[in-house]
Amino acid sequence: MLGPASVQDLGRVGQYRFGVGTSGAMDDIALRAGNILLGNDENAAGVEIAFAPFKLRFNADAAFALTGADGGAELNGRLLPPWWRACAHAGDILVLKAMSRGARSYLTVAGGIDVPLVLGSRSTQLRGEFGGFHGRALQPGDILPCDRSESPDDAGELGAEPADIALRQRTLASGARRIRVIIAGEYDRYDEAARQLFWHTDWRVTPQSNRYGYRLEGPPVQPIVPIEKRSHGIVPGVIQIPPNGQPIIQLRDAQTSGGYPKFATVVEADLWRIGQAGLGSRLRFEPISHQEALAAQAEVSVYLERLRASVRLQGEL
Amino acid sequence: MSSAGPCISLLGTTAVLLEAPGAMDLPTQRRIWNLAALISGWPGVREAIPGVTNLMVTFISPPSAIGTFVDALRDAWDEAGETELVGREVEMAVTYGGELGFSLHDVAEHTGLSIDEVVARHAAPLYVVFALGSHPGYCYLGGMDPSLTVPRRRSPLQSVAGGSVSIGGSQTGVAASPGPSGWHTIGHTRWTFFDPSWPIPAALAPGDRVRFKIERVIR
Amino acid sequence: MALSIRDIEHLAILLERSGLGGIEIEDAGQRLKITLHHVAFSGTSAHSPMNIATTSAGTVVKAEVAGIYVARHPWRENPFVQLGQAVTEGELVGLVKVGRIYTPIPSPATGSVVEILVETGTAIGFGTPIITIK
Numbered sequence: 001m002l003g004p005a006s007v008q009d010l011g012r013v014g015q016y017r018f019g020v021g022t023s024g025a026m027d028d029i030a031l032r033a034g035n036i037l038l039g040n041d042e043n044a045a046g047v048e049i050a051f052a053p054f055k056l057r058f059n060a061d062a063a064f065a066l067t068g069a070d071g072g073a074e075l076n077g078r079l080l081p082p083w084w085r086a087c088a089h090a091g092d093i094l095v096l097k098a099m100s101r102g103a104r105s106y107l108t109v110a111g112g113i114d115v116p117l118v119l120g121s122r123s124t125q126l127r128g129e130f131g132g133f134h135g136r137a138l139q140p141g142d143i144l145p146c147d148r149s150e151s152p153d154d155a156g157e158l159g160a161e162p163a164d165i166a167l168r169q170r171t172l173a174s175g176a177r178r179i180r181v182i183i184a185g186e187y188d189r190y191d192e193a194a195r196q197l198f199w200h201t202d203w204r205v206t207p208q209s210n211r212y213g214y215r216l217e218g219p220p221v222q223p224i225v226p227i228e229k230r231s232h233g234i235v236p237g238v239i240q241i242p243p244n245g246q247p248i249i250q251l252r253d254a255q256t257s258g259g260y261p262k263f264a265t266v267v268e269a270d271l272w273r274i275g276q277a278g279l280g281s282r283l284r285f286e287p288i289s290h291q292e293a294l295a296a297q298a299e300v301s302v303y304l305e306r307l308r309a310s311v312r313l314q315g316e317l
Numbered sequence: 318m319s320s321a322g323p324c325i326s327l328l329g330t331t332a333v334l335l336e337a338p339g340a341m342d343l344p345t346q347r348r349i350w351n352l353a354a355l356i357s358g359w360p361g362v363r364e365a366i367p368g369v370t371n372l373m374v375t376f377i378s379p380p381s382a383i384g385t386f387v388d389a390l391r392d393a394w395d396e397a398g399e400t401e402l403v404g405r406e407v408e409m410a411v412t413y414g415g416e417l418g419f420s421l422h423d424v425a426e427h428t429g430l431s432i433d434e435v436v437a438r439h440a441a442p443l444y445v446v447f448a449l450g451s452h453p454g455y456c457y458l459g460g461m462d463p464s465l466t467v468p469r470r471r472s473p474l475q476s477v478a479g480g481s482v483s484i485g486g487s488q489t490g491v492a493a494s495p496g497p498s499g500w501h502t503i504g505h506t507r508w509t510f511f512d513p514s515w516p517i518p519a520a521l522a523p524g525d526r527v528r529f530k531i532e533r534v535i536r
Numbered sequence: 537m538a539l540s541i542r543d544i545e546h547l548a549i550l551l552e553r554s555g556l557g558g559i560e561i562e563d564a565g566q567r568l569k570i571t572l573h574h575v576a577f578s579g580t581s582a583h584s585p586m587n588i589a590t591t592s593a594g595t596v597v598k599a600e601v602a603g604i605y606v607a608r609h610p611w612r613e614n615p616f617v618q619l620g621q622a623v624t625e626g627e628l629v630g631l632v633k634v635g636r637i638y639t640p641i642p643s644p645a646t647g648s649v650v651e652i653l654v655e656t657g658t659a660i661g662f663g664t665p666i667i668t669i670k
Contacts, residue, residue, distance in 0.1 A: 016366045016375065018511070018519040019449045019493070070611050081609045081628070081638070101611050118513050127496045128453035130513040159631060159638030165610055166636060185326035185334060208475070212497065228468055228486045230341055231457055233366045233373025233450060235332045242499065243471040257368055257450030257457075259469065259486060260499065265329035290383045293330045297379075303636065310635030 002050040002103050002279060003210040004137035007113050007144070009045040011252065012121035012131065016233060021256045023123035023131065026050075026104055026211060026275030029163045029300060030068035030083075034108030036307050037065040037085040037160055039315065044112030045122035047138065049105045054096040056107070058088040062146060063110040063155050067162075069102030069276060083160040101164065102276035110155070111147035126211065126253050158314065163272065166303045176202040176282040180270050180296060183287055184238065186261035189223040197221055198263060202282040203247060211253040214274060216283065220245025227261040234258050237266035237274075239285075249274060269296035323394050325387050330379040335390055336371040341487060345370045346447050346459060347399035350523055354400060355393055367448040367523055369457045369488060402524025404446070409491065409508045409527060411440070411482055415535030417505035424484060424501050427467045436534050438462040439482075439489065439503065446525040454493035454511025454519045458527055461489045473499035480506045482529070504529075594670030595645040596653075599660045603634035607656035615656070617667065622648045629667055632660065645669050 010031065011024025025031035025048055032042045052071055058064075063085065066073050070082040074095050080086055082101065088094065096105055115122050115133055124132025133142060169178050190198070203216035222245050234240075238250045240260035249266060250258070251274065264285060266274060277283060288296070321338035328334055335352070337345050349367045356365035356374055363375045380386040413436045414421040425435050444458035451457075466487045474497060477483070481492040485500030492498065493510035506529075510520050521527070559570050599605070607630050608615040617629045623643045631638040651668035654660060 013375075014363055015518075016364050016373070017449060018453060018517075019451055019455045020453045020518070081631070082611050083638075119518065125453065125513075127494055128511065128513065129494065130453075157628075157640045159609075159640070161633070161636045161638065162611065182327055182329050184328065185324065185336070226468075230336075230369040230371060230486070231448075231450060231488060232334055232336065232368035232371040233328075233332065233375075235328045235373075235375065237329050237331075242473065243469075246472070248473075255451040255496070256366075257373075257448075258499075259488075262326075262328075265327070267329055268331055290327060290330060294379060294381065297330065307636040310637040314634070314637055314639065 005049045006124040006137045007132035008048045009122045010043045027272040029272045030106045033160045034065040034067040038110045046106045046108035052096045052098045056094045058092045063087045065108045068106040069099045071096030071105040083162045085158045103278040114145040114147040176284040180267045180288045181264035184262035214249040216247045229259040231257045231259045239264045267293040332375045351400040352397040404525035406526040409506045410532040411504045411506045411529045412533045413504040418503045420501035421503040440529045440531045444527040469499040594668045596665045597667040599664040602661045603632040605658045605660045606631035617649045
């Protein structure tokens with residue numbers, strides 16, 4: 001299990017100077033897509049669900065969307081397609097039965113989950129115990145407030161093409177997910193053999209992986225000489241290699257600074273792929289340039305722009 | 318002054334890191350504070366966050382010509398002066414050792430000092446808050462006695478208690494809330510570092526001074 | 537006049553949905569002419585109920601929108617409906633992919649699927665018969 005369910009928006013930016021990390025959806029594209037389907041602000045808060053079965057009852061009529069991993073969701077026993085917008089009536093039961101095609105599903109509702117903005121965001125700061133739903137993961141019995149002020153009457157059902165299909169990556173023969181990275185500060189402190197080992201290993205996602213970070217397992221990668229650094233800022237995606245040689249990808253709830261040597265950083269455009277990598281899945285890293293990383297991010301923007309345009313057009317008809 | 322330039326590296330496309338050359342000392346940190354104030358005002362920059370003799374710059378949107386940005390950052394460092402920050406002075410009562418300071422013996426063993434000597438040397442200095450980071454309200458403190466240096470853990474612990482006073486490498490600090498740590502915990506304090514409802518959510522800021530008061534030593 | 541391929545695509549979809557056969561736009565010496573090859577299904581607005589025709593052979597489900605017919609969600613193993621399958625009114629019997637979205641094709645009647653008239657991945661226009669339910 002990669003963690004509990006929690007309320008997340010796109011993250012709490014601009015608070016690093018107080019030691020406050022971004023939090024936010026592990027699959028930001030899925031959260032955006034759900035909000036686009038509903039005509040919400042793309043930063044509206046949704047529920048990130050990292051396990052199944054997950055069951056929820058609607059206390060009022062509401063348009064909602066499910067994106068991210070395919071939870072095999074059923075609304076009152078009726079199977080819904082993945083990446084789908086539907087309308088629920090008061091009393092309806094939504095069940096996510098089992099996760100496939102990813103590790104995290106996102107439930108968004110018209111108007112967004114209406115929890116207070118704390119330091120500019122509705123994301124749950126698990127470490128700081130603030131933001132989200134009372135600063136904690138969701139528990140059975142919680143009642144989530146929804147902003148009903150702008151809910152459309154009945155938008156009807158609609159699906160979005162999953163990011164996984166629109167932004168398809170060439171698959172590796174080994175079945176490992178391909179993750180693009182930019183080399184980081186201490187890359188030069190590893191010899192050629194260590195580097196090749198890093199690039200050619202299918203790194204396994206261990207059970208000690210969650211929103212804080214993914215701890216990977218594979219052959220130990222060691223620098224030429226041990227590295228002890230002064231603490232410095234890090235961002236989600238930084239891949240550190242502690243002295244045991246087993247990489248850690250720092251993620252949305254990670255500490256905002258650290259001192260373990262940094263080998264590389266997962267590019268922004270592929271962070272969601274990490275968020276959708278389940279326990280036991282394997283990751284293969286591939287170095288790209290800064291320019292290529294910007295191009296990858298532009299592809300994500302194009303996908304979202306086309307999705308926005310398609311939904312807007314459909315709404316006008 | 319050292320003639321070596323700073324080391325500038327990329328953190329993906331969302332941030333750039335500048336690491337100052339030379340010692341982990343107050344003059345270097347003052348130059349980092351100076352640079353942070355300057356860079357914060359640059360267009361496209363979201364935040365310039367001081368670390369321990371380093372600076373992370375995050376972007377609102379990534380610069381398309383990163384080389385140009387890196388050159389500008391290097392020039393800014395070369396021209397940076399020193400900003401003297403003198404904030405308030407606070408005292409924190411610490412219980413050293415025991416269940417919440419479970420690595421005190423390891424630190425003594427590693428440094429070759431007695432328990433009392435480790436505690437005395439740790440509580441002696443008036444520490445300077447160099448930077449905030451790690452987790453909400455956490456402060457990196459400058460001024461630790463170098464004889465207390467202990468390498469970080471080979472693999473981080475999943476969780477230590479809030480208020481844990483720890484040593485990592487040549488640095489020391491206090492966990493502001495429970496969470497994972499790669500450092501060695503030698504004591505505990507009940508001081509409050511962070512509250513999101515305060516106008517400024519962190520209790521301490523760079524330049525503030527911290528003194529640890531030995532409340533008790535559990536041997 | 538700076539129209540992208542996407543704008544033209546959208547225009548074409550709007551035309552289909554509005555039941556028009558084509559459009560000509562002229563501006564600053566440039567001219568764009570779009571002619572639709574699918575015959576528009578006159579008298580049906582986009583907000584009318586499902587585009588259906590009932591004959592003695594059963595109820596024919598027709599496309600309400602131009603796009604690509606999707607008989608099975610690319611993430612799912614099973615198609616929405618198979619030949620002989622019982623369906624209830626309102627049940628999802630397929631999708632039409634338009635740009636980056638999938639629009640639903642709900643069954644207009646309760647009965648069983650007696651005919652599947654188009655293959656998945658086929659480009660369909662407004663009014664293309666898809667499934668017969670009896």
